[in-house]
Each structure stands twice: as structure tokens, then as C-alpha cells.
Amino acid sequence: MSAVTDAVPTVAPGGFLGQSVRDSLVVAKRNLIRMSRIPEMVIFGLIQPIMFVVLFSYVFGGSMNIGGSTESSTYREFLMAGIFAQTVTFATAGAGAGIADDMHKGLIDRFRSLPMARGAVLTGRTLADLVQTALTLLVLAVVALLVGWRTHTSVGEVLGAFGLLLLAGYAFTWIGALIGLSVRTPEAATSGGLIWLFPVTFVSNAFVDSSRMTPWLQHVADWNPFSATVQACRELFGNPGVSPSDAWPMQHPVWASLIYSVLIIVIFRTLAVRKYRSATA
Amino acid sequence: MPGAIYAEGLVKTFGDVRALDGVDLDVPEGTVLGLLGPNGAGKTTAVRCLTTLLRPDRGKAIVAGVDVLKHPNEVRRSIGLSGQFAAVDEYLTGRENLHMVGQLYQMRAKQAKVRAVELLEQFNLTDAADRPAKTYSGGMRRRLDLAAALVVSPPVMFMDEPTTGLDPRNRQQLWEVIKQLVSGGTTLLLTTQYLEEADHLAHDICVIDHGKVIARGTSDQLKARTGGERVEVVVHEREHIETASEVLRGFGKGETTVEQHTRKLTVPVTGGAKLLAEVIRELDTRGIEIDDIGLRRPTLDDVFLSLTGHHAEAEDEANGVVEDAKGPKRKKEDTK
Numbered sequence: 023m024s025a026v027t028d029a030v031p032t033v034a035p036g037g038f039l040g041q042s043v044r045d046s047l048v049v050a051k052r053n054l055i056r057m058s059r060i061p062e063m064v065i066f067g068l069i070q071p072i073m074f075v076v077l078f079s080y081v082f083g084g085s086m087n088i089g090g091s092t093e094s095s096t097y098r099e100f101l102m103a104g105i106f107a108q109t110v111t112f113a114t115a116g117a118g119a120g121i122a123d124d125m126h127k128g129l130i131d132r133f134r135s136l137p138m139a140r141g142a143v144l145t146g147r148t149l150a151d152l153v154q155t156a157l158t159l160l161v162l163a164v165v166a167l168l169v170g171w172r173t174h175t176s177v178g179e180v181l182g183a184f185g186l187l188l189l190a191g192y193a194f195t196w197i198g199a200l201i202g203l204s205v206r207t208p209e210a211a212t213s214g215g216l217i218w219l220f221p222v223t224f225v226s227n228a229f230v231d232s233s234r235m236t237p238w239l240q241h242v243a244d245w246n247p248f249s250a251t252v253q254a255c256r257e258l259f260g261n262p263g264v265s266p267s268d269a270w271p272m273q274h275p276v277w278a279s280l281i282y283s284v285l286i287i288v289i290f291r292t293l294a295v296r297k298y299r300s301a302t303a
Numbered sequence: 304m305p306g307a308i309y310a311e312g313l314v315k316t317f318g319d320v321r322a323l324d325g326v327d328l329d330v331p332e333g334t335v336l337g338l339l340g341p342n343g344a345g346k347t348t349a350v351r352c353l354t355t356l357l358r359p360d361r362g363k364a365i366v367a368g369v370d371v372l373k374h375p376n377e378v379r380r381s382i383g384l385s386g387q388f389a390a391v392d393e394y395l396t397g398r399e400n401l402h403m404v405g406q407l408y409q410m411r412a413k414q415a416k417v418r419a420v421e422l423l424e425q426f427n428l429t430d431a432a433d434r435p436a437k438t439y440s441g442g443m444r445r446r447l448d449l450a451a452a453l454v455v456s457p458p459v460m461f462m463d464e465p466t467t468g469l470d471p472r473n474r475q476q477l478w479e480v481i482k483q484l485v486s487g488g489t490t491l492l493l494t495t496q497y498l499e500e501a502d503h504l505a506h507d508i509c510v511i512d513h514g515k516v517i518a519r520g521t522s523d524q525l526k527a528r529t530g531g532e533r534v535e536v537v538v539h540e541r542e543h544i545e546t547a548s549e550v551l552r553g554f555g556k557g558e559t560t561v562e563q564h565t566r567k568l569t570v571p572v573t574g575g576a577k578l579l580a581e582v583i584r585e586l587d588t589r590g591i592e593i594d595d596i597g598l599r600r601p602t603l604d605d606v607f608l609s610l611t612g613h614h615a616e617a618e619d620e621a622n623g624v625v626e627d628a629k630g631p632k633r634k635k636e637d638t639k
Contacts, residue, residue: 128390137379138407
């Protein structure tokens with residue numbers, strides 16, 4: 023029997039971690055090639071946040087009170103951190119739909135029958151989504167500058183804010199990965215990946231001053247991980263923000279955003295990889 | 304020493320359904336086992352357990368000398384999987400698909416590239432190598448899928464219904480590929496609903512139904528178990544059925560069955576061609592005009608029918624395919 027196994031031409035991978043990284047990159051490349059061949063997906067992903075910028079700033083802009091100012095230009099600066107954060111979280115749906123589609127088409131079975139790192143299929147997918155999110159943010163930032171959004175801090179702080187946004191977006195794609203592995207069809211993954219994001223992004227400080235919410239709702243908004251990222255970005259961009267409440271995440275939004283993102287990655291990556299190992303189409 | 308694929312007492316339940324109910328398999332190195340059974344018999348579950356995709360509730364499995372439950376990743380290095388649930392990425396080109404699979408089999412990028420070119424050549428896909436797989440025909444996709452399973456020339460292959468949904472020409476082509484593969488020493492476990500396919504490709508056949516192995520042996524052994532040959536006559540005139548039936552009763556070794564609407568009579572016999580000639584002479588003497596007459600040997604479908612009490616493809620009725628005694632010999636496409 024040993025003669026049989028010796029015939030398999032394999033290279034010794036550079037240890038467990040080396041193999042994980044390598045396999046993840048192979049899968050990420052595959053997903054990026056896919057995305058480049060379905061440009062309409064990327065384009066739709068861009069249209070939606072741009073639409074939100076225009077709708078919110080022009081429809082709601084005049085009737086908002088941000089820190090005592092009712093100027094629509096003040097609201098526009100206030101709004102952008104919220105739109106950026108909402109955009110990165112919406113990558114959840116793409117990751118979920120992509121993985122559900124792979125399940126549906128039997129690709130997950132193929133991957134699972136290969137001697138590859140267990141988490142690599144999911145890591146590869148989330149990394150590809152991260153690249154797409156970065157592109158979307160770039161385009162969105164240009165649109166934001168066009169409608170009058172400005173930052174008032176150092177380049178380092180602005181880049182730091184985008185770093186936090188990317189990390190939060192990456193964390194959310196792991197939630198999407200778990201959803202994608204848990205539903206039966208890509209369609210279900212898309213709606214299942216989006217539906218809970220509406221309360222998460224709206225019961226927050228993203229679009230309105232959360233201090234004007236009913237107390238219990240304000241409490242939820244203050245501790246919402248999403249709010250922490252928004253608040254951190256406002257701080258780092260130097261954009262007008264709501265008077266922060268006493269809640270710890272609002273007092274230390276940068277740390278809170280970091281901790282939340284890392285926690286989400288650790289929890290949902292563990293759950294998703296476990297689910298992947300027993301996945302059946 | 305156990306064979307290249309060995310399973311003992313595999314049990315897998317899904318809720319109340321016992322998909323596998325104590326399956327034993329032993330496939331010697333370099334041979335082909337045809338796992339035969341209707342939809343839902345447990346064929347796919349068996350393949351999934353043996354290819355590390357599913358953990359059996361009970362039992363033992365050894366593939367290429369490695370315990371599947373203890374060292375699944377080692378098993379994955381030695382197997383190739385193709386068929387109804389293995390797949391290719393339709394947005395990637397044929398070349399990109401093979402390159403990716405090669406790298407995930409832990410080949411070096413360059414080595415994987417060279418291997419992709421070889422396989423594209425071998426599977427007649429060189430012209431389509433740089434087109435996305437979604438532009439491929441069904442047959443081309445299956446070939447690409449099979450090529451992906453062969454990237455590392457694994458010593459053990461699993462094919463789950465490899466030709467389901469293919470047209471006759473593509474099926475023939477794939478059969479040729481599979482035969483070549485086996486002549487090179489690969490051990491193969493093949494599941495199929497097509498008895499003709501098992502007859503054609505497999506050294507040994509294992510019939511399963513409701514998660515249990517109900518018969519095993521070579522195609523000839525199974526046929527012999529079902530009993531001997533039969534004479535089948537189709538008379539020209541309906542009025543002649545009665546007389547012809549009398550004639551056949553004289554030669555037959557059992558009950559004559561008559562299908563009125565097709566004017567077909569069947570009777571079990573022993574005596575082969577010589578007896579057939581006698582039957583023809585006798586019918587001629589009595590002035591019975593016949594449309595068709597022949598000696599029919601049992602097909603695997605007859606084997607299946609006698610073992611399980613239903614035709615191998617009976618379940619397909621639910622998909623709108625009408626069951627027919629000769630059904631498996633006809634191509635039933637698009638049932639998937």
C-alpha cells in the first residue's frame with residue numbers, strides 16, 4: 023500500500039501556518055478573478071452607498087439637528103462616517119451569497135475533499151471581499167468629497183479611520199460566511215445577510231443623534247458595535263459628532279471599535295470554520 | 304490486507320432515515336467497483352463517508368491504506384473525487400480551475416501550471432482552455448471536473464454518477480477516459496444508476512438499496528443468480544397470440560407471460576440458440592407470422608428487479624420518466 027501513497031506528488035508545505043496562508047491566498051485570487059468577471063456585482067455594490075449619500079444628505083439634510091446646528095453641510099459631514107461604516111458592513115451579504123453559491127454548486131465539496139487548510143476557503147473569500155470593500159470605500163470617499171465632506175485632522179488619523187472601517191467590514195464578512203454556510207440558497211444568504219443589518223445600522227449614531235432617542239434605544243445604540251466604529255471615524259476625521267454619552271464605547275470609540283471587531287472575528291471565524299467542516303450541500 | 308478502498312459496517316443516519324445501514328466494501332487495488340442502486344439507496348452517502356466529506360456514525364473505513372476517520376487529511380492527498388457533487392468554478396477558465404485545484408493539492412504553482420496544460424491536452428480541452436467554464440457544454444464541464452479530480456494522479460478515485468445527464472456520445476467518451484485511467488492502475492469506486500454503465504466498466508458490482516448491500520459479485524455472477532435466458536416473441540396478428548402461447552408452453556421451463564397490447568410473449572428456457580431455431584420452425588409450421596423473435600439474456604435490470612422487487616430506475620417516475628422494462632437500456636437524459 024505504501025507504494026500507492028508514495029506516488030502522490032505533493033510538496034512539503036511550509037508548516038501549518040504557511041499552508042493556511044498559501045491556501046487562503048489561492049482561494050482569494052480565485053474569488054477576485056470571479057469578481058472581475060462579474061463586474062455588475064461590483065458596480066451595484068458601489069451604486070447603493072452613493073445613492074445613500076445623495077438621499078440622506080439632500081432629503082434629510084435640511085431637517086437634522088446635529089449638536090445644535092441645523093445646517094445641511096454640518097449634517098453631510100456628520101453623515102459620511104455613518105455611510106462609510108454602513109457600506110463596509112453590507113459586504114456581509116456578498117460574502118454570504120458567495121459562500122452559499124459555492125455550497126449550492128458543489129464547490130465546497132470539492133474543496134473539502136482536497137488536502138488544504140480547513141479555514142482557507144472562508145478566509146480566502148473574506149480577504150477577496152476586503153479588497154472589494156477597499157475599492158468601494160475609495161470610490162465613496164471621492165463622491166463624499168464631491169458633495170462637500172471634509173476631514174479636519176492629520177493624514178495618519180484619516181488613514182487610521184479607514185483602517186478601522188476595513189477591519190470592521192472584515193469582521194462582518196465572517197458573520198456573512200456563517201450565514202452563507204447555514205442557508206440553503208444564495209438568495210436566502212443575500213436577504214439573510216442584509217435584513218438584520220438594518221436595525222444594526224439604524225439603531226445607532228450613524229444617521230441621527232442617538233442622544234435624542236428613547237432612553238432604552240439610546241442605550242442599545244451606545245453599546246452597538248457599529249456605533250463605536252462610526253464614533254471612532256468621526257473622531258479621527260474631525261467631523262462633527264453627537265455629544266458622546268457616558269457609555270464606555272462612546273468615551274473610547276477607537277478602542278471599542280478595535281475590540282468589537284477582533285471579538286467578532288474570533289467568535290464568528292471559529293463558528294464558521296466549525297460549520298464548514300461539517301458542511302453538506 | 305484490505306483493498307485500496309475498504310469499509311466495514313458503515314452506518315449513517317439522518318434523523319429517522321438510515322442512509323447507510325452497515326455497509327461493507329472491499330475494492331482490491333487496480334479494480335473498479337460499481338456501486339449500483341436507485342436514487343436514495345445510499346450510494347452518495349457511502350461516497351461522502353469514504354471521501355472524508357461526511358463522518359459515519361459507526362464503522363470503519365480505510366482508503367489507500369489510511370484510516371479515513373483518524374487521518375482524513377492524509378486520505379485527501381491520495382484521492383480524487385468527481386461526479387454529481389464535485390464541481391468547477393464556472394467563472395474561471397479551464398486552465399485557472401485546474402491550476403487552482405493543483406495548488407490546493409499542495410503542488411507548487413509552477414508544477415500546477417504544467418500539470419494543467421497536460422490535463423487540458425489529455426481531456427481535449429486545449430482549445431477551450433482560456434474560456435470561462437460557463438461557456439462549456441455539459442460534456443466539456445464533466446471532462447474538466449474529471450481532470451480536476453486527476454490533478455495529482457491519485458491512486459484511488461471516486462466517481463459519483465459521472466455520466467448522469469450526459470448524452471450518449473459524451474457518455475461513450477467518458478467511458479473511454481475511465482477505461483484508460485483504470486488500465487493505468489487506478490482503483491475506482493463508481494456509483495451509477497445505469498446498469499449498462501456498471502456492466503461496461505466495473506469488475507465487481509455491489510447492489511445497494513435502503514442503505515444495505517443486497518448483492519455483490521461480478522456482472523456474470525449476478526446475472527447467473529437471476530436465472531437463465533428467455534425466448535421473446537412478437538407475433539404479427541393478435542389472433543395468433545393463443546396459438547403461439549401453446550407452442551412456447553411446449554418449449555418453456557416456466558410460465559409464459561403475455562403482453563396483449565404489444566403482442567409479446569416471453570418464456571424462460573434452457574437450450575440456447577438451438578432451442579430458438581426449434582421454436583422458430585414450430586411457429587412457422589403452425590403458420591404464425593412473427594414480427595420479432597430473440598433469445599434474451601438477463602440484464603442487470605432483471606437482476607435488480609429480482610433482488611429488490613422494483614426496477615433500478617423506478618424512482619425516476621417521480622421525475623416524470625415513465626418506467627419501462629427495457630428502460631435502463633434507453634438513454635434517459637435530463638432527469639436531473
